[in-house]
Each structure stands twice: as structure tokens, then as C-alpha cells.
Amino acid sequence: MSQTITIDPVTRLEGHGKITIQLDGQGEVESAHFHVTQVRGFERFSEGRPFYEMPGLMARICGICPVSHLIASAKACEAIMSVRIPHTAAQLRRMLNLAQMVQSHALSFFYLASPDLLLGMEADPAVRNVLGVAAAKPEMARAGIALRRFGQHIIELLGDKRIHPGWVVPGGVTEPLAAAKRDEILAMLPEAYANVGLALNVYKQITDEFRDEIEVFANFPSPYLSLINEDESIEFTDGALRLIDAEGNTIEDGMTAARFAEVIGEAVEPYSYTKFPYYKPLGYPEGCYRVGPLARLNIAKTMGTPKADVELAEFKQVAPGPVASSFHYHHARLVEIFYGIEKIEEILADPKILDKHVRATAGVNRLEGAGQAEAPRGVLHHHYKVDENGKMLWANLVIATGQNNNAMNRGVLQAAKHYVKDGKFTEGILNRVEAVVRTFDPCLSCSTHAFGQMPLALELVSAAGEVQDRIRRD
Amino acid sequence: MSVDTDVKTLVIDEQEVSARSGQTILEVARENDINIPTLCHLEGLSDIGACRLCLVEIKGSNKLLPACVATVQEGMEVSTDTERLRKHRRTVLELLFAERNHVCSVCVSNGRCELQSMAQEQGITHIRFPYRHAAYSVDASHERFTADHNRCILCLRCVRACAEVEGAHVWDVMGRGIDCLLITDLHEEWGRSTCTRCGKCVQVCPTGALFDKSKIGSDHPKYPDFLPFLNLMREAQ
Numbered sequence: 001m002s003q004t005i006t007i008d009p010v011t012r013l014e015g016h017g018k019i020t021i022q023l024d025g026q027g028e029v030e031s032a033h034f035h036v037t038q039v040r041g042f043e044r045f046s047e048g049r050p051f052y053e054m055p056g057l058m059a060r061i062c063g064i065c066p067v068s069h070l071i072a073s074a075k076a077c078e079a080i081m082s083v084r085i086p087h088t089a090a091q092l093r094r095m096l097n098l099a100q101m102v103q104s105h106a107l108s109f110f111y112l113a114s115p116d117l118l119l120g121m122e123a124d125p126a127v128r129n130v131l132g133v134a135a136a137k138p139e140m141a142r143a144g145i146a147l148r149r150f151g152q153h154i155i156e157l158l159g160d161k162r163i164h165p166g167w168v169v170p171g172g173v174t175e176p177l178a179a180a181k182r183d184e185i186l187a188m189l190p191e192a193y194a195n196v197g198l199a200l201n202v203y204k205q206i207t208d209e210f211r212d213e214i215e216v217f218a219n220f221p222s223p224y225l226s227l228i229n230e231d232e233s234i235e236f237t238d239g240a241l242r243l244i245d246a247e248g249n250t251i252e253d254g255m256t257a258a259r260f261a262e263v264i265g266e267a268v269e270p271y272s273y274t275k276f277p278y279y280k281p282l283g284y285p286e287g288c289y290r291v292g293p294l295a296r297l298n299i300a301k302t303m304g305t306p307k308a309d310v311e312l313a314e315f316k317q318v319a320p321g322p323v324a325s326s327f328h329y330h331h332a333r334l335v336e337i338f339y340g341i342e343k344i345e346e347i348l349a350d351p352k353i354l355d356k357h358v359r360a361t362a363g364v365n366r367l368e369g370a371g372q373a374e375a376p377r378g379v380l381h382h383h384y385k386v387d388e389n390g391k392m393l394w395a396n397l398v399i400a401t402g403q404n405n406n407a408m409n410r411g412v413l414q415a416a417k418h419y420v421k422d423g424k425f426t427e428g429i430l431n432r433v434e435a436v437v438r439t440f441d442p443c444l445s446c447s448t449h450a451f452g453q454m455p456l457a458l459e460l461v462s463a464a465g466e467v468q469d470r471i472r473r474d
Numbered sequence: 475m476s477v478d479t480d481v482k483t484l485v486i487d488e489q490e491v492s493a494r495s496g497q498t499i500l501e502v503a504r505e506n507d508i509n510i511p512t513l514c515h516l517e518g519l520s521d522i523g524a525c526r527l528c529l530v531e532i533k534g535s536n537k538l539l540p541a542c543v544a545t546v547q548e549g550m551e552v553s554t555d556t557e558r559l560r561k562h563r564r565t566v567l568e569l570l571f572a573e574r575n576h577v578c579s580v581c582v583s584n585g586r587c588e589l590q591s592m593a594q595e596q597g598i599t600h601i602r603f604p605y606r607h608a609a610y611s612v613d614a615s616h617e618r619f620t621a622d623h624n625r626c627i628l629c630l631r632c633v634r635a636c637a638e639v640e641g642a643h644v645w646d647v648m649g650r651g652i653d654c655l656l657i658t659d660l661h662e663e664w665g666r667s668t669c670t671r672c673g674k675c676v677q678v679c680p681t682g683a684l685f686d687k688s689k690i691g692s693d694h695p696k697y698p699d700f701l702p703f704l705n706l707m708r709e710a711q
Binding site: 048049050052053055056057060164166169170171174361363389390391 | 579614688
């Protein structure tokens, strides 16, 4: 008799998702799916609005990575305006995006993932949360809170608001940086370095305890996609896209946002509201690739900053070619936090950073435009079409979580096959299947409100639809 | 000592005040630092009593009068802040919010909107009426400005500023009731109308209905206070 195990909702993610595991007559895992069960509709209700409203409107998609949407959207608008923004504006946006990456990665690592890593996959679910971490490892909880505050405070200093700052506009930013704010950010850097240093040390000490998980947490060869600079260094805001294959060979390089739609297709599966982007020449699903911290570190040859480069070199020792296990997303995230802090320091030393010229202006000069940036979770692409008055006719967004969708599904199946045997499972096994998804830090509804312990129900349902067994976590 | 017959004495909120004959209750109240909320009223423009926020109670009468157009009478006893009036004002504002699409978070005037601040001032925390979610047009045909009718509250400040101060009378109104719509010329697109591109209508618009192109959020302060000075300068000439 076949059975279905349902994990609904999956906890410690941003947004609402569900996992179903289908068992065959022998109780072995037949298939497993990660479902995104909500629909948003931003692409549709932006139609008819003036295009320059898009950054502010699209940023509302996400409470954690609004800055990435602001930047990708503003860049799409700038393609419509056909302008190049002033150097200082580009640097300020780069800093804003890095600040957001630091706070978002801190949320993912310390709040959502560290309960599994520090307390153990089998720990009592009643304490396996950020408060449990605060009780058992207070210095780690403090570091996480401080790093999140560091990133959010920079966003607030630059954009006036921690969430949904209106500072990024088509053409640049609305206000230049004041010297006092620059000095305030500089003063925060030493503590931020210390906190990420602590986390990296702790993480490296505990990695060995998770050899089993590393083996089966979405561990398979795949292509990777991320932004990269011409000098082969990691990039979050400008640069161009590079796609590498599982061996690390470059398949596509110098991909601008305008070329994205030529190369990347989007498939649809009936069980999820999230699409499945793939590299067209390889087809679907073979052309599905991974994005995010793991992809960025696999593709970058250098971080471009000296201290983070030491960490990158250590990261690359994990495997001779691209690092394949998604468990290492956690490590990559910490390396990127380190880079973010170092790069912010470098940007603040730019002699033109206080320049007052931070905005270019223009009307509608093209009827179509696309923009891209690295969100904390990976490549983010906005593509717009407008009429001659600048009113939106069409929008398409390709978000990072979608691009990891195939890998998350494969990862859930891989872990379920490894852990669920003879139709039997425990709460710890269930948590491991969820933890596979957490490595990707997917942003489903894009709201910061869903962290922590949410009610979770797991049911064994017979083919006839009868509930055979039930575990409930409140 | 003879008493000037042009001076009226009245009571506003239990305070004895004097006024010149022909002054409105609103004018006299503001001269005496008594606050009466308004939306369609703007210094420098004629008053039309459109928004009904400035309704006041007059002792001995069941009718509520709009303070911006009701003139003072000798011995009048006016109340500007009673429970009945507060209820009326909240209802007026809630109906405005329910009628068109006022989504503050993504509006160009967020944080600088007179409708938004008035709602805060009147203690509005939610809208009891179902939202209509009507789809009004957005006119982006003008080179410099955009008109988003979804955010229009029909205060007609733009119509008055254009006709009375600029002297162009490009803006006007068509339709009735919920079909009321601001139009330029005889319902031409704004960009093809006889608009002089002075921008006064944008500056006096209390919401994000009329705004500078390419401006969003904190980027878009408005300065409606210039009108009385403009009028003064013109009278001086």
C-alpha cells in the first residue's frame, strides 16, 4: 500500500512551503516534492503603473531582500531610460546590497539554520530554535543578532528605513552619503569582523559532525549561475552572469540582463507555484542549475578583498572542482558575510563616495528593459515592457529561489531516500528533510515574520486517504 | 463709543470671538487658533465645500454647516469638535479610502499626503466599508507630470488653481457620483491638452494623484504654501 508523508508547513523558512514524500508498497521512498503553496501576482498588478514606480512597488515582494528587488528593478528601469548611473550612486547601491546580504545571511545562518547545526538535528524541537541557541550558545546568538543589526543599520543610515527604503530610484539614489553616516558605518566594522570570525571558527569545528548530512543534502553535480566581474572576482550588484558546468567549465559568460531571456527558459510543474528556470541549450530538467552563495563561490576565482580571499581559498579545499553538497551553502554564507564587511570598508574608502552627483535623469528611451543583481539567495532578474508613455505593459521576474527549485526538489528526494526506510521516520528524520531546504535559504513569501518554530504536522496517509499515523509539533 | 456694525461677535468652542462681516467660520476659527480639519480648502483658492471635513455644529440648528463657506452671524454659537462631528469626519475619510485605491506603502506621496495625515489625526485605524477596488486610469501622457485617478479625492484644488491662479482652466470635472473624473480640456490626454506646464496643480494636490514624473516616495515634497504669495504679488501689480 502506498503512503504519502506530508510536512506542512516546512518550518524555519521565509514563507510557506510543504514537503510531500510518496512511499511505495514496500515503504520505500518513491518520490518527494517541495511545494510552494502561495501565489503573489506582482507581475500582473504592476501592469498599467508608471515604470519608475517599479522599484518601490517590486521591493514590497520581500521584507528580507527588498534591496535586491530595488536594485534589479531600478536597473531594468535604467535600461528603459538608457542611462548609466553616476559612479558614486553605483558604489552606494553596491554598499546597500552588501549590507542587505550580511543581514539576510545572518538571519539564515544564525536564526534559521544554527539551531540544527549547534543543537543537533535530533535535538528536542521545543528548544531547537533561536531561543534554544541563545540559552546553549549565547555568544553565537549575540553574534547573529549583532550582524543582523549591523546590516540593517547600514540600510537605515543610507535609505532612512530598515525595510523597503525608498532611496534607490531609477537613475541612481535620491540622497548622497553624509560624512557623519560614513563615519558611523566605519565605527561598526570591528565588531562585525569579530562576530563573523567567531561564527566561522565555530562552524569549521562542527562540520565534521555532519558528514552524513553533507553526503545526502542535495549533493549532486549541477551547473551554477552567478554574477562575476571581469577580473574574475565575486559581484553582487553589477558585472555580468557566468554559467559553469558541474566540472567548473564556463558554458556561458558575459551574460547581460538583456540576454537572459534568450538563454534561460522557465518550466512549470503542477505541484508548485514557483517556476523552474533552466539553461535552454541543455533543456529541462537537465539544464537546471543552482544559484546563491554556493554558486557564487564556485564561480568566483577571487573575492577581490584580501581577508575574504583567505576564507575562499579554504572553502575551495572542500572539493577539487565546484563544491557539490548544498550543506556547504552554510559555509559559503559565512564567507560572503566576511566579504560583505570587507567590501563595505573598501567602498567607504572610495575618494568619491561623498560626491553629491548621485542621480541621472531621463524619460522613456526604450520600450523594453531588463536588470539583474545578486539577491542573498542568488541571481535576481527583472524584465519590463512599457508603452511610449512609460506605463507598464508586461513584467517578468526570475527570482533566486525559483532557480534553486529543481535542486531543492532533488535534494528533498535524496535525503528522504536516505533517511526514510520501511515507511518509518522520526521527528529528527523529518527535520533533516526540512533542513535540506533550509540550506538553500529559500524565500517563499518573502517575509521576516515566519522564523522560529511553527506548528508542523506530519501524516502518513494510505492510498485510500486514511490517516495511518500522525506526528504533531505545536 | 459707537459700535462698528460690520463686527460680529460669536462663540466658537465656548470661546468668545469677533469677526468681520462676511468672514467664514473657518477663517475666524483659524485666526483664533481653533483647529477645524480641512482637505479641499487651500489658502489662495476659492472655497467650494467639497470634502465636508470642516462641518461644524451651530446651536439651535440640526444642520451641520461647512465652516469653509458658512459665514459668521451675530450671536452664533459654533462647536467644532463634538462626538457627532468626529464621527462624521471619520466616515467621510473612510469613504474616501474605500472609494478609490489609496495604498500608502507604494504611493508617491507616502509620508507627505494630506489624506494620510488627516486619517492619522482623526484616529482612523481601519476602514469599515468594503473597498471598491475600482480601476481608474493613469494618464502618463504629459512630458513632466502624471495623473493617477486612483488616488484622486475630487477636492478640485487642481481645477481651482488652474482656473483661478494660472488662468488656464485646463482641468475640469466630468461625470457624476463615483464616475466623477478629472479631465484636461474636453477629455483630451493631459500631454495633448492646452496645459501650460506650470505645475501648480501638482503642488496643490493633497494626495499622490498628481505628481512629477520620475519622482517616488521621499523624493517628492510638495509646496502648496506659495499660492497666497503669488496672489499677493499679482494684486500688488
